[in-house]
Amino acid sequence: MEIVIENLAKVYGNAHAVRDFSVTIAKGEMVALLGPSGCGKTTTLRMVAGFIKPSAGRIVVRGRDLTGLPPHKRDTGLVFQNYALFPHLTVAENIAFGLRRRGVPAAERDTRVANMIATMQLTGLADRLPRQLSGGQQQRVAVARALVINPSILLLDEPFSNLDAKLRESTGLELRRIQRELGLTSIFVTHDQNEAMAIADRIAVMNGGAVEQIGSAVDIYERPRTRFVADFIGSANFLSATVEARDGNVVTLRHGLGVSVLPVEGQAFDKGRSVTLMVRPECVAIHPAAAEAGLGTIETISYQGSSAHIFVKLRDGDRTMLVERHGRELAGLEVGKTVDLNVKAQDLTLFAA
Amino acid sequence: MTIDLKSPFGALLLALTIIAFCYLLLPILVIVVAPLGSTGYLSFPPQSLTLKWYQAALNDTRYVGSFLTSLKVATITAIVSTVIGILAAHGLTRYEFRGRKFIEALFLSPLILPTLVLAVGLSIFFSRTGLLTGTARLAASHVIVCTPYVIRVSLPVFQRFDRTLEEAAQNLGATPLQSFLMVLLPVVRPAIIAGAVMAFITSFDEVVLALFLAEPSAPTLPVTIYSAVQLGFDPSVAAVSGLLVLLTMALMVIYHIFGAVRD
Numbered sequence: 326m327e328i329v330i331e332n333l334a335k336v337y338g339n340a341h342a343v344r345d346f347s348v349t350i351a352k353g354e355m356v357a358l359l360g361p362s363g364c365g366k367t368t369t370l371r372m373v374a375g376f377i378k379p380s381a382g383r384i385v386v387r388g389r390d391l392t393g394l395p396p397h398k399r400d401t402g403l404v405f406q407n408y409a410l411f412p413h414l415t416v417a418e419n420i421a422f423g424l425r426r427r428g429v430p431a432a433e434r435d436t437r438v439a440n441m442i443a444t445m446q447l448t449g450l451a452d453r454l455p456r457q458l459s460g461g462q463q464q465r466v467a468v469a470r471a472l473v474i475n476p477s478i479l480l481l482d483e484p485f486s487n488l489d490a491k492l493r494e495s496t497g498l499e500l501r502r503i504q505r506e507l508g509l510t511s512i513f514v515t516h517d518q519n520e521a522m523a524i525a526d527r528i529a530v531m532n533g534g535a536v537e538q539i540g541s542a543v544d545i546y547e548r549p550r551t552r553f554v555a556d557f558i559g560s561a562n563f564l565s566a567t568v569e570a571r572d573g574n575v576v577t578l579r580h581g582l583g584v585s586v587l588p589v590e591g592q593a594f595d596k597g598r599s600v601t602l603m604v605r606p607e608c609v610a611i612h613p614a615a616a617e618a619g620l621g622t623i624e625t626i627s628y629q630g631s632s633a634h635i636f637v638k639l640r641d642g643d644r645t646m647l648v649e650r651h652g653r654e655l656a657g658l659e660v661g662k663t664v665d666l667n668v669k670a671q672d673l674t675l676f677a678a
Numbered sequence: 679m680t681i682d683l684k685s686p687f688g689a690l691l692l693a694l695t696i697i698a699f700c701y702l703l704l705p706i707l708v709i710v711v712a713p714l715g716s717t718g719y720l721s722f723p724p725q726s727l728t729l730k731w732y733q734a735a736l737n738d739t740r741y742v743g744s745f746l747t748s749l750k751v752a753t754i755t756a757i758v759s760t761v762i763g764i765l766a767a768h769g770l771t772r773y774e775f776r777g778r779k780f781i782e783a784l785f786l787s788p789l790i791l792p793t794l795v796l797a798v799g800l801s802i803f804f805s806r807t808g809l810l811t812g813t814a815r816l817a818a819s820h821v822i823v824c825t826p827y828v829i830r831v832s833l834p835v836f837q838r839f840d841r842t843l844e845e846a847a848q849n850l851g852a853t854p855l856q857s858f859l860m861v862l863l864p865v866v867r868p869a870i871i872a873g874a875v876m877a878f879i880t881s882f883d884e885v886v887l888a889l890f891l892a893e894p895s896a897p898t899l900p901v902t903i904y905s906a907v908q909l910g911f912d913p914s915v916a917a918v919s920g921l922l923v924l925l926t927m928a929l930m931v932i933y934h935i936f937g938a939v940r941d
Contacts, residue, residue, distance in 0.1 A: 376845055396848040409846035413864040426851035474850065 327352040327510045328478060333382035335368050335534075342368045344534045346382070355504060355511040356539075357525035359518060361557070365534040366514045370480055373512060375399045386477050397426075402476030406483040408467035410455035416466050417442065417451040423474035437473055444503065445469040461492050468500060472507070479504065481513035485520060497524045518558050522546070530554050546605075552676050555603045562609065562646050564602040571596050578602065578675075581639050582609075582620060585670045593677035601676045606649035608672035611635060611658065612665045619663030621646065626660055628652065637664060706923055713917035720913050735917040744902040748882050750813055751898060755820040755881035760874040762821070763828025767869075768862070770829075771836040785829050793823065797890040804891065816891045816898070820881040827880055828873035835869035867936075875933045879926060 328350040335342040343365040350356050358366035371377040373384055375396035384391045391399050402423075410419050417438055424434045442451055445465040455463055464484065471479060484500070485493045501524045504511055515521050521528045522542040529539045530553075538550045549555035552563070566580035576589050580602055594600060614620070620639060627634040633655055635648040646666060650658070658664070681688045708722050713731040715724025735741050770782050800819050804810060810818055839862065847857035863870070885900040892898055897905075899918070906915045 374845075374849060395854075396845070397851050397853055399849075400851075401849065403846070403849045405842050405846060407840070407842060409840065409842040411843060411846070411861055411865075413867075422847070422852075423850035426856070470846075470850065 326350065327354070327387060328512075329383075329385040330373070331383045331385070333369065333372060333384065334380045335365070335372060335377060336380045341534045343372070343379075346536060348529060348536075348539060350510055350512070352510055353505070353508045354526045355501070355513065355524065357521035357528045358512065358514045358531055359521040359528050359557075360516065360531035362516060364531040366516075366531050367482060368534075369531075370403075370482055370512060370514045373478070374401050374403050374480055400474075400477045401480055402471030402474055402478070403480040404464075404467045404471050404482065404484045406486060408455075408463045408487075410463055410466055410470075412455055415452050415454055416447060416458070419455065419466055420470050420473050422470065427474065441469045441473045444472075460487055460489075461496065464488060464496065468503075472503070472509075477510070479509045479511040481511065483515055484513065486515075486517070493520065494523065500524070522558075530557060532557070549603070549674060552601065552603070555674060555676075560606050560647055560649075561603050562606060564604070564644070566600050566602050568594055568596050568598045568600060581641060581644060582666050582668055585668065585673055587670050587673060587675055589675060591677070594675070599678070601678065603674040603676065604668050604672055606634070606647045608668060609646060609648045610667040611637070611648045611650065612667075613657040614663050614665040616663045618665070620666050621664060623658060623660050623662050623664060626655070626658065628655075637666060709916055710920040710923055713913045713920055715913070718912070720911060720916055731913040731917040732920070734914040735921065738914060740902055740906075741899065741914075741918050744897050744899045747813065747892070747896045748899040751817045751820060751888075752878045752882040754813070754817040755824050756874045756878040758817070759821045759824040759828050759877045760870060763825045763873055763877075764832060764863075764866075764870055766825070766829050767832040767836045768858075770833065771839070782833075785826055793884075793886040796822065797887045800887070801890045812893045812896065816888060817881075819887045819891050820884060823884065823887065824877035824880050827876045831873045831876055832866065832869040835866050839866060871933060871936050875929055879929060 326349045328348075330346060330348050330350075333346040334344050346365075346369055348356065358369055360366050368377060372379045373391075375391070375394060375398075379392065382392070386399075386401075411422065414422070420438045420441055421434055424437060429437070438451075442448060445468060447462065447465055447469065450458065450462060450466075455466065458466065464487070468484070481500075485497055488496055497520055513521075513525065525542070527539060527541055528545055530537045530545055532553050538545055538554045540548075545554055545558050549558065555561045556563075564580045564582065566578040566585075568576050569579050569584070570577040571589075571594060574588055574590060576587055576594050578585050578587060578600065585602075621637040622640075623635055624638045624645060625634075625636040627636075629652065631652050633650050633652050635650060635658060637646045637648055638644075639646060648666065681691060683689065683692050712720050712722045712724055713735075714727045714729070715721050716726045716728040716730070717724075766785055770778060770785075796819075800822075804815055809815075843861050843865065844854075844857045847861045848854065852860065883900060884898075885904055888898040888901045889904070892901060899922070903915055903918055906912075
């Protein structure tokens with residue numbers, strides 16, 4: 326394995342910033358650390374870069390234990406959130422900085438800097454100072470500066486958060502293309518799930534210093550292991566349900582939208598237990614219904630072009646369901662109308678409690 | 679806030695501003711221009727222009743000798759207090775330690791201690807211990823007064839310094855010392871130059887410590903001017919002062935070219 330992180334932890338006083346973080350990353354893989362602010366993702370990244378000393382655990386890159394090494398001996402390339410370009414050096418000098426520290430001969434250094442300037446589409450900007458560049462250009466210089474040293478691992482700290490929304494996706498995909506071409510192993514930190522899902526091979530969803538789930542974007546979206554993951558990734562409708570019957574590993578659940586039969590494992594789902602169901606908004610079917618028969622009424626419709634978000638207030642209790650529809654499939658759906666909602670058992674995710 | 683200078687209040691403000699500037703700057707103009715008069719006493723405006731008093735000042739070995747002494751003392755003071763001040767500012771902004779606030783206050787304290795008290799204390803100290811003599815003794819005393827100026831000028835710049843720049847340098851393979859020398863120092867250069875100029879001018883201009891601590895055989899320029907004025911005000915003294923004004927202006931120009939913060 327290219328990178329092995331074992332039981333990494335950081336404790337400040339009695340606050341656990343990171344607890345028991347373990348992951349193995351294959352060569353060329355890109356792993357996103359995703360979570361709300363304060364979840365420990367940045368602390369983890371900074372421990373890998375060497376700026377924070379772990380309280381426990383090990384970081385091994387290509388078989389070399391980095392845990393006790395100072396930052397300048399770690400050979401990691403870090404792209405900072407604010408880019409941290411040296412304001413007194415030109416673009417070319419910024420990119421050459423790491424090569425100079427490594428004693429790369431001048432001729433080779435110039436070639437590598439020139440190649441990197443071409444790769445990152447910075448041609449013609451070599452002699453500019455950072456303050457003379459746009460945000461997007463500064464970001465590309467920061468990436469170029471980290472890549473030119475051929476780091477054993479590329480670390481990215483919210484690299485796109487200072488770019489505007491349109492630039493963000495294209496920059497992300499471009500970075501992904503370069504990272505693939507160079508076969509770079511990479512860890513990147515973000516609070517933006519779209520970014521993580523679009524770019525990363527695997528996502529580690531973090532909360533309160535601990536990893537809730539590590540998996541592909543499809544895994545964590547379709548098969549969230551905890552309520553936090555279900556809620557944090559995408560939109561989720563939670564329904565309380567009761568186990569009506571259990572037959573081996575199959576349970577019958579009664580919930581606000583009717584009755585569903587699901588396969589389960591474990592003791593938490595015995596007859597009579599209260600459980601929680603999660604269903605994604607795009608998996609809820611919605612039909613206009615007769616005033617008496619419907620399950621709820623449409624409260625709001627938020628039209629977004631390609632899709633529309635329909636908020637349906639259920640008749641029993643005060644729960645509101647979010648339903649996502651294609652933007653052109655809104656016939657017969659208006660605010661105040663009574664509707665029926667249906668879910669398929671295969672689209673339901675079951676959580677104990 | 680913008681004020682319309684044509685409004686009654688604006689006109690008043692403009693007039694007060696002009697008066698204030700005249701009050702501050704006219705004496706300097708007088709000092710530079712008055713020695714151009716040919717009379718044997720100072721008069722303003724000068725009668726028939728001549729450079730003879732400036733010439734006399736430049737040919738007077740007392741002035742030239744003490745100017746060189748002052749230059750030497752001020753240069754040593756500027757270098758030593760800048761190095762100490764920069765390191766102190768770095769330490770005070772970079773590290774959290776017990777008593778940090780106290781030390782910060784202590785470094786700034788000679789600003790509120792009367793120089794006369796310091797001068798008496800230091801002359802007793804140096805004559806008892808015999809530590810340091812001549813120019814070095816005076817320069818050492820000036821360092822005490824000038825270092826707080828350097829700290830005061832550079833502290834805010836160090837506080838604003840983006841530490842991720844040093845982290846970036848270390849991430850790219852620079853040792854902590856290399857990142858200090860190659861990233862921090864160049865970025866805070868304006869503060870360093872401002873502090874050095876400030877220390878230089880303060881030392882060059884200082885008269886109380888110099889009266890107490892300079893070698894009687896090698897007084898500084900302010901001391902020489904002081905004694906010359908006590909003996910009688912001949913225009914060459916004013917000419918020396920005029921030259922000092924020009925030197926200070928030259929330093930300010932240097933400061934603005936190399937030390938100004940550019941954004």
